[in-house]
Amino acid sequence: MFDIYKAEERYTADHGWLKSNFSFSFAEYYDPSNMQFGPMRVLNDDIVQPLRGFGAHPHREMEIVSIVLKGQLKHEDSTGKSAVTTFGGIQRMSAGTGVVHSEVNPSGDEEVNFLQLWFMPEEYGLTPSYERTDFDPAKMKNALLPVVSKHHGEDVAYIHQDLTIYLSELEPEKDLSFHQETGRRIFFFVLEGEVILNQDHHLNRRDSARITETESLQIKAVKNAKFMLIDLP
Structure with missing residues (x-):
């Protein structure tokens, strides 16, 4: 959803x-x-x-x-x-x-x-x-870079909650996939640019999506995009 x-x-x-x-x-x-x-x-x-x-x-x-x-x-x-x-x-x-x-x-x-x-x-x-x-912002390029997490270690801020915050910069026509366990949530926030989620949902600058009952998320950049993805319980 x-x-x-x-x-x-x-x-x-x-x-x-x-x-x-x-x-x-x-x-x-x-x-x-x-x-x-x-x-x-x-x-x-x-x-x-x-x-x-x-x-x-x-x-x-x-x-x-x-x-x-x-x-x-x-x-x-x-x-x-x-x-x-x-x-x-x-x-x-x-x-x-x-x-x-x-x-x-x-x-x-x-x-x-x-x-x-x-x-x-x-x-x-x-x-x-x-x-x-x-x-390192260069590590955001066409990748999901964890920056805050309970589970990732070195160079990632520790948080007292079962979540991970990812940042990414996606080049035009490039795509990424994100998979998570059943029952978890995804909060998605576009920092810059435009993306399409699961081939159907268009999001522009500062638009957001609250995603549930979705274990696999495909992210495609329409034009150069920066975004934040949060994996939540």
Whole structure:
């Protein structure tokens, strides 16, 4: 089953310094029919202006992943961790029993565009932790590159949930196949370009698909495409 969500159907919040597009209920946007997809609770497509950002604020019992698409994102938290992430970097924070953090754009002249993803953890009461990892964007070319996972090891950010986030860049007329176990879910999000899923479902830039009861997914690029695929329980 394929549920397609077009980019323009997302809720948009524009605060001047911050423009966000919400794929799930978040903040002032509440839709009881769009609260989560499996353990996936939030996907915000955020653009933050130079020298602005999210000041120190608390979280509990959530796995939070940030994927920078353009610009720089500076993280600081109450565990003493601090890092700047650009494209090619992933940050994962386990809020666990409670953490306070800030996420700001340290650049004086360039906006930052990043994806903010929240997932419910497999278990509660974890000690808060933060991890920043790097991946080689060249390895996205015509391949599914794991960047966050409970199951993949070196150079992949660890997450306390039975999921894997893949990134890919697919050349025109190239295709990829993804197979998973019965009963699992796929969340698919087009970062750039245009793709066709299983020869039938056309998705453009920032469109997404929530896929169930489908063990085999064929992905074909109509034109050069970048996308995120999340394998979920």
